[in-house]
Amino acid sequence: MELFTKTLFLCLALALTNGAPAPPEDAAVNDEPERLKTHCEHHRDKVQTTSPEGHRIVGAYVPQCDAEGQYLPQQCHGSTGHCWCVDGRGQERAGTRAPPGTPSVDCDRPERPKTHCEHHRDKVQTTSPEGHPIVGAYVPQCDAEGQYLPQQCHGSTGHCWCVDGRGQERAGTRAPPGTPSVDCDRPDAALPDRCAGIEFDAITPDEKGNMLFFKGSHLWPGFRGPAQPSNESFKELDDMHNIGHVDAAFRMHNTENPDDHDHIYFFLDDKVFSYYNHTLEDGYPKEIQEDFPGVPTHLDAAVECPKGECIADSVLFFKGNDVHVYDITTKTVKTKTWSHLPVCTSATRWLEHYYCFHGHNFTRFHPVSGQVSGDYPKDARRYFMTCPNFGHGGHYKVLKCSEVKIDAITTDDTGKMYIFAGPIYMRLDTSRDGLHAFPITRAWKEVTGGVDAVFSYTNKIYLIKGDQIYIYKTAAHYTLIEGYPKTLKEELGIEGHVDAAFLCPNEHTVHVIQGQKLRAVDLTASPRAVTQVLPMSLSDIDAAVCGEEGIKVFKGSQFYNYESPRLLALSRIAPVPQNITKAMMGCEE
Structure with missing residues (x-):
């Protein structure tokens, strides 16, 4: 009976506890919740349970995780014997894969940032839901x-x-x-050939006035010469963002903000990049809206427009037939529609004129109204690059600086500086837009075969050729004054060949160099006549100009500086000559 009682009591006890033995009094109870699975564990388990029976697929790579569920720095594929290093998300580190029988890479070395190629490759390789390459991609x-x-x-x-x-x-x-x-x-x-006729993505001058033509991953620096990879000039775009091409570009004109003036802006999709001296500025790229609020994304073209040519310092942004005029000061946008203008794939400002490029052609337009005047479109190969069998009459070959010989030089009342050499002339004050040669007849159609001397006075420019003098109004298109040309004797009271002539700022006396004689002519007198003749020690003068820094007298590829006309005449020892440079006249060093 006693044995039966004990057995019955034991059965009741087990039933009440569901058969579980009571824990020891000193045993600790684990109340911590179970941690969530990591990315590595999910990855591993997904591979291990991909068959209908819940087994690993034969030959599949199974990620290896550590005790904390993180990817082991070195991963190996048992079926192939390959090993490689991975980052914290299990992505293979480039250049670390070792085939069977070869030394493995030390996966504890610091990881370098992924390159554009690796990002590109990995993006393609993980585009399917399972993380495998898309078939055929x-x-x-x-x-x-x-x-x-x-x-x-x-x-x-x-x-x-x-x-x-x-x-x-x-x-x-x-x-x-x-x-x-x-x-x-x-x-x-x-290499792409722009003379074959291509459509540019963007055109802009840099801070030194060198015109840059962009197409795809290449650019042409200047109006002549072959293409080169864009990353040779704008390295950071390749290393950091791999633009490959640009949608639009312009050079900022904002003299009131020196930190921004002359900086180059590139646009791609919804991003803007700011460069100076071909170096990407800190903080870029940015969203377009950060720098240019109200300007749309995915632009076609852009060009700066300084105050005086536009109502205010502005940028014209082109998208389709719409032009978004951005006021730099107020940061506001006004949108116009210029349906009469072709859709511009690039645009640029050059020598105070505005050009819309489309295909291999261009159309000149007014920056405020969009009006097109003249016979357009024209082939860009005839005007904006040097191409065989193309041209518009310039046929100018850039000389070495040691070979330069100019015939005349002058600065007019608006600050425009011109040099003349043979049948061509060049504007020197437009260095921000580069230095470019044109036929003299392009601006002064009545003067053929070059000039002997030139000077400017009271909004007129005087061109001397042989014993004739031509006087033009310096307003747009240089209109020849009625009754000209006249003889030098009639106009200035001098005879014979003129080597050079110059007029100093705010003066009314033109100084004419003939051989070793310096003649002064009072331009306020009527009739004009020579008032003084001084001998000169310097001979064989080609050209001369007077400015705030004194007188520059040119002789061959060199020039001499004098403080005044009197010192030019009376000095018996010439100052040390200086060489003409590329910065002065666009020649080759």
Whole structure:
């Protein structure tokens, strides 16, 4: 009976506790909640349970996680024997994969930032929901340093082509299956040729006045010469953001803000990049709205418009037939529609004129009204670049500075400075827009075959050729005054060949150099006549000009500085000559 009682009591006890033994009195109870699975664990478990039976797929790579659920720095694929390093999200670190039998990389080394090629490749490789490449998609090939391999191939199509440092295809290098591929290591392989007639993405001068023409991943610095990769001039765009091309560009004109004046702005999609001295400024790129509120994204073209040419210092942004006029001071936008103007793929301001480029043509327009005057469109190859079988009469070859010899030089009352050499002239005051040569007959159509001397006085420019003098009003289009040309004797009271002539600021006496004689002519007298003749020690003068820094007397490829006309005449020892430079006259050093 006693044994039965004990057995019954034990059964009741077990029933009340569901058969679970009571914990020891000193045992600790774990009240901590179970942690959530990490990315690595989810990744691993997903691979391990992808078959209907919940087993691993044979041969599949299974991520390896540590005790905390994080990716082990080194991952290995058991089926292939390959090992590689990964980052904190399990992404393979470029250049770390080691095949079987080769030394593995030290995965504890600091990880370098991913390159554009690696970002590009990884983006393609993770575009499907399962994180695998899309079937048939082109996957960029990167080298051990993460840079684009010079030759890229599309496995699905069999096509191969050359790319630049930003992965942009180099025109003319694509080879279909079964055809010889282009040698992508040749630096000149299929460079784009603007003389073939192309549509530019953007055109802008830089802070030194060098005109830059952009197309795809290339640019042309200046009006002559071959293309070069854009990243040679704007490296950060390649290293950091890989623009590859730009939608629009302009050079800022904002003299009231020296920190912004002459900076170059590039636009791509909804971003803006600010450059100075070909270096990306801190804080860029930015959203367009941050710098230019109210200006749309995905622009076609842009061009600066200084006050005086526009109502205020402004930027014209083009998108389709709409022009968004941005006031730099008030940061406001007014939108106009210029349906009569072609859709501009690029635009630029040059020598105070405005040009809309479309295809390989351009159209000149008024920046306020958009009005087009004259016979347009015109072929850009005849005016904005040097191309065989194209041109508009200039045919000017840039000389070496040591070969420069000018015939005349002057500055008019508006500050425009001109030099004359043979049948061409050049504006020197437009260095912000570059230095460009034109036929003399383009501005002064009655003067052919060059000039001997030039000077400016009371909003008129005097051109001396042989024994004739031509006087033009300096207003737009240089109108020849009725009754001219006249003889030098009639106009100035002198005879014979003139070597040079100059007039100092705020004076009324023109100084005429003939051989080793300096003659002064009072321009207020009627009739005009020589008032003084002084001998000179310097001979064979080509040209002379007087400004705030004194008189520059040019002789061959050099010039001499004198403080005044009197010192020019009386000095028996000439000052040390200085060489004409590229900055002065656009010649080649």
